[in-house]
Amino acid sequence: MSAVLRLVDVHRTHGEGEAAVHALRGVSFAVHSGELVAVMGPSGSGKSTLLTIAGGLDQPTSGRVEVEGSDLVTLSQAQRARMRRTSIGYVFQGFNLIPALTAVENVALPRELDGVRSRTARAEARAALEEVGIVDLADRFPDDMSGGQQQRVAIARAVVGERRLILADEPTGALDSETGEEILRLIRARCDAGAAGVLVTHEARHAAWADRVVFLRDGVVIDESGSAPVDRLLDEPAASR
């Protein structure tokens, strides 16, 4: 089974010389279809950098980032934008819905940006909202929705158009625990249906939803299994520095 996302020896350095900050130092891992991988680590460990690079929003200093077989590093900016419209879906902690657009328009956004006719895009968006269970709120504006409802819209937007890679950055961070669990269940269901998912979180109990857990500390993967007790890994100092 081929990997939907594969990172090979990815380095990311911000700044130069004395002031250089090494956000990622030789990170490699793969996520396959049907798999949900949780990325964990303390603050500043490079989790979010990893996610922006995986989504083509940022470029690695060195290394390869393959999404469905194409190396994002070698693609042009426009081609990377195209990948985000067709292959990659983002879910953010802050929902990041566009307040000027209704729920259904927010979900239809990637399809419309991809040039799909607006009627078709809206139909697909409605189907995606149906999946996350809030199709009745389709014509509401984000400001008139609760946080959980907004995050469901964001998930619908991340999966609309049969995209196979879902990148979720602390998707439950702004939600109460009950709503958060529901959101994770939705992401899990999506992966079970064949998508590949990356879930950045710092809460150990969320990692339970994942097939595998990747631990980052100071930009280095210190464990890539599902077996080690999570709490011990979080507390342990970095294996190599």
Added chain:
Amino acid sequence: MSGRLTSWRLALRLARRDARRSWVRSGLVLVLIALPVLAVTAAATLYETHQMTGSEGVDRRLGTAAAKVYTYRHAADVAQTADPETGGASWATRRRATPPTERQVLDTLGGERRAVPIATGYLRYRTAEGMGDAQSVATDFDDPLTAGIATLSSGHWPESDDEVVVSQALLDRDPGEQLTLRGGTKLDIVGTAESTSYRDTAFVFARPGVLPTTGSSGDQAWLVAGGPVVWQQVRQLNDLGAFVVSRAVLADPPSASQLDPDMQYSDAGIDSAELTILVLIVVMVLIEVVLLAGPAFAVGARQQTRTLALIAAAGGTPRQARRVILASGVVLGAAGAVLGVVLGIAAARALQPLVQHFDVQRFGPFDVPWLPLGGVAAFGLVSALLAAVVPAFIASRQNVVAVLGGRRGDTRASRRSPLIGLVLVGVAVALAALGVRRASGMGGGGEVPIALSAVVAVLGMILLAPVAVVALARLAGRLPLPLRFAARDAARHRTRTVPAVAAVAATVAGVVALGISITSDEAENRETYTPRLAMGQASVTDYAQKADWPAYLAAAREVAPESGPTLIRGIPSGGRTYVDFRARFVGQPRSMLSSWGGELATSVVVARDPADVDALGLDAEAAGRARRALAAGQPVVFADRAVPDGPARLTVKQQAPRERRMTTLGQVQVDAVAVPVAQAYAPVQAVLPTSVARRLHAPVADVGVLVPGGLSSAQQQDLSEKVAAISSRAEVYVERGYQADSAVVIIKLILAGLGAVLMLGGTLTATFLALSDAKPDLATLAAVGARPRTRRGVAGGYALVVGLVGSVLGALIGAIPGLAITYPLTDRSGYFSGPVPDGLATHYIDIPWLMIAGVVLGLPLLTALVMAAAARSRLPMVARLQ
């Protein structure tokens, strides 16, 4: 008191820091405030410099003398203002009045004094082509009293009565070695000198009494030396019948109550209607500046919402929150005003030589009108403060919890303000209607209510703009994404959008209103234009009794032989004998034609050949009828409207000078043809065949030289100079049809340009601020895969929404005063005594559809394209999208 001051101090400190931190936005506001201040400052400074006020130009007029005294031969009951030459003077003409002599003037003034005679005026001199005009000054230029009136640049001042000094501008016209005056007097040119008052003007300087001048400043004038001549002495000389320009009085002018009662109103300045319109213009400019600067404060207020919410959370009152935003108005307004005044003065200084280049009158010393500039600076400060008021109030009323919770967007729109807006627009329509009624009635004066209606309409429009913006957002569902996003976002952020939309609308309203009035005015000019000759033809006319027609004909043949100059004959109406011609068709009203009179010295042409009617500029049908009638030996009579042909009684009467009654020369009844003419105007009353003229015993003579082939501009110039050498009364006229005043074209271009600049400014501001405000949304768009060009699309979309809503609103609002003002502007209802003749209207409306389409559709599209092209295409790639 001290508490309030402290609170302001905190607000001002926050505002100052905020202005420095968001320097791009602050710069934008600074430019918006400073630009109008700069423009007005520069204009006011240049005007003040150009004006020769009080004692400024006194050396140019008086030399080093204490005063200039001048007299008119028959002037009595003399009264004057401080400056009788420019400020006003009055006198009565009495044959027996005797003006004071030089001796009497000096005796009246008393003390150690002497006088130098000076005569200023105009004269004509011979040039290589013919005759030219020059100004003249005759005085003793070697006398130190006259120093400062003119400066010698080469040669020497005249030493005898057959010598003159001339200006370079006169030399350029090639007068030869000697100056030959009209009448044949020849004077040696012994030097060149320039007037200190006027540049690039032909001047002749000579000794007193040499030049036969026709003067403006008196028949006799003296420069008087000695101590200051005070107002008391000026009044004494007035009583003797002399006028006085006194150095001392100009420096210290008398108060209005000291003036003669006749003179107290001569310096009244502008009337109240002009003042009202001036005030309304200032109000409109203020509104425009406030609207342009408003969005910047709205965005500033929003970017400070967190600060303000924290102030509120820490126990601050809404008033304190308000002050923080108002303070930024104070800081930026003060900075903009000072900057504008300083740069405006610098600009005036830099522009002075350029402006001088276009004006023959030499400017006075560089002069800064500090007091009015204080007002201009205050205008800048007030406009910034006003622009900050609405955002300040909205910011102070914000929902603290929502802000700290991170929700964005404005509160719901008020339901009351659109109603008030509708009422205001209704009031504006009523005012405009009132203006129209006043204009059509007696007394006129509809301009003030119409100007007022313009301001009221714009105020109403500002209140209606949110409705339009929200309505567009409602309709935006089907639009492509960038437009939909822009329309919805514009509606969500009304405090930012509405001022920009209103600024564009106010600009467009002004352009549309002025455009309608200018084109309607032009339509009136075009429609009511009556050619005085056939299109393309030229004529030489002289109304003197003994005009030298053969000489004119020879001159015309010399200049344009190919155009076939020929003499036209008619019953002469020039000279002192009055000849009256009447034609009355049997059974028709007495008056046939409302107006006549053209470029021929006659009202009745006597045609030796039917083709002579071609000179009259008739349309083809009328000319054909006239030719056929003349060929049949019938007279042609022009009429306002169609009159059936038939027997007509023609009468010619004559009244010689000193005769009290007209004597009938002849009367005949013949079959005549009535030719109706357009515009109730014909160049002559009638065209008679020679046989009919003979039966009427009418005097027939040459009445004009016709040049059927016309003249080029250069030929017209040459012929003008040639006939001027024959007689000063001869005139050359070339019929070129209606010529749109080049000033109108320029004004239209300036209007369109100004509209474009202001619209670009308004939309640029709004779009720039919207984009910086929408940064999080653009980052989200990037994250879900927007192409880089989507940002361009959004930028163009914003510009289109602001520009289109603004220009449509503005065109509707501008039409109210625009249509109304055409009534007082083109009113002709008082022009005709009876019913309005065929083909004429009492009122003209011509709407410049092309210009309006360009402004309403073209400009917004163009600005949107410019915005889209100029916007950065890179979407913000935020590392942490929170």
